Amino acid sequence: MAGIKTISYGENAHALRFAEASGFDDVVISNLAGLVSESAVSNIVWESSGKFYTPPLSTGCLPGVTRSLLLQYFGVIERDTTPSQLQESEAIYLVSSTREIQQVNRYNATEYSLSSSGVELIGKFAEWVRGNLEP
Template identity: 40%
Template sequence: MSIVVWVNGSLVAADTPLLAATDHGLTVGDGVFETMAVAEGVPFALSRHIARLSYSAQRLGFDPIDADQVRAGIQAVTNAASEAGEPIELTRLRLTLVSGPGPMSYVRGDGPPSLIVVGSDAPAPERCRAVRAPWVRNERSAIAGVKSTSYAENVVMSQFAAGKGADEAIIANTHGHLCEGTGTNIFIEVDGEVLTPPLASGCLAGITRGLALEWGTRVGLPIRAADVGELDMSVLDRVREGSAFAAVSSSTRGVQPLDSLDGVSLERGPILRRLTRTFDEFAGDNPDPVPPRQK
């Protein structure tokens, strides 16, 4: 895998040390991030990703982010990739904002923060095999809905999935309601419509999730966010039995039907297949759909 790295205004070699040993992004996971797909040098839904990065930073109490600086870093990375001796065909970008050096405690120091942009040619996941996680997501957490670098919970659940021969774990919230995957949102096709857990479940407000809801509704698909408590984890039993269907969504997967759940191979639901096609078509026509507040 080839990568290009930009930090605080400068391109640096991929193996350059970036953080002080006392950086809170390292010592306590005090940071936020975004990952987005790239096609032909163009990051998908960049405006929405910057808006969510700003929201996450605000939730953690960071100073407002400089959107122009973020865009400049991304442009520097994409330019460097295309101008390399052997051009790198970027497939994804990751933005990471960490709070900077601080005391060896949970209290944040004076920084300064660091903004890191990494571009890579890592391949997109071709399929999704999922298992149910034995842990839950706390929908009342102080960072519920924040794309935080404090991802140890997700690492443990991803390792659990890998040990079962899967690459994603599906999580309930503390009420036993369907919530999300470790790195995905989830859609369920059941009784003639497609439902996705509401944000009140504690799930992340995924960029792809939001666009799938918008674009699916626009073309007349029966799709909506479920009511609170409407999707119990037991709906996954119906998915395994074949009377319901499931797909996951993320910036690198798009809308991707589940291949298997808990080791059981799954069929693909007809509405979810249409949703996948709809998303791909709209995304191809509009690589930077404007965030709702800017419309």
Template identity: 40%
Template sequence: MADQQQPTVWVDGRVLDDPREPVIRVDDHGFTVGDGVFEAVKVVDGVPFALTRHLRRLERSAAGLGLPPVDEDAVRRGVAEVLERRHLPFGRLRITVTAGPAPMGSGRGDASPTLVVAAVEAQQRTGRASVVTVPWPRNERGAVAGLKTTSYAENVVALAYAAERGAEEAVFGNLAGHLCEGTGSNVFYVVDGELRTPTLASGCLAGITRELLVEWCGAREVDEPLVVLSRAEEVFLASTTRDVQPVARCDDREWDDVGPVTRAAAETWRAREAEHPDP
């Protein structure tokens, strides 16, 4: 019987018989310097959600990093093959594109990109979240600001910081001192009854869940100081596996219950998500 904790993996055109099979070279630029981009896609009852939007963002991230155009047909084949091999009632696809093998160092070689699609079971986030703000800013003016790259060390450090303080997510400000994003989530908040979220100019990732919530719920995109969370009436996180997750605590601020704007956003999300798997 297959280990359900192990992913089903497709690499450069074939599904691996054993996901532990060594297939990525030690000189792959994604491994040596984090030169790659990726997408995490929710799977519900064997069907990927909003795959087209995720692939568009994958292409934008690759272009921003200077990688060759992503072979969308190949990605879709990989997705179909792993999901045919493994039915997921609820799961996650990880689509990764790296620059491929290259000389040791920052410079790229002339090899073809490495393309990996992996599918694994996942747990949907439930309940309310506790978050902390971290002392390290996002650089909204950096070369990879807003791109979904495989360089996640900053997020690893921030999540460890949050865990040490009893929280499950860390929230960044940016160099301007404005609210930016979580390590793997976008942040929405309510002031004077109005739903708001940072603009993409803040350096935050253009989250797919964020994008749909802005379209479906009419959230206003605005940049405000990070301390706005201390006076917000409601706060929630949005991401691929969170959907709309209310925040119960942010640093020393607590909310007794889920607010009406958050409830309405969650209800709208559930209704609209059910209408079509690829909105």
């Protein structure tokens, strides 16, 4: 049932409650094939070798507005990844219409810093939103 917002919302809400009860702010959700799909409330973008990636819709993630804009205008690339590969990335971001682009500080035991490429992407996206979207 992945990709159907009303059903995956309930599953994601349950996963988020579990994560919060365990002391985390959010949770990375993987599909049955073991590929990262999304977080409980956002799409995921990660940085590796100066490029930005997001899971393809085939993983079961929802086609979020911010995700779509990043793919269309900012050179983000769709790519499969596993949770262990995600943890090895240089930076991880949660993206949504309400968060825009928010850096993940820690995933499992790995801590992340905001890279200069990440600062640039966040700034360019915020500028694009201000110039192209009506309030």
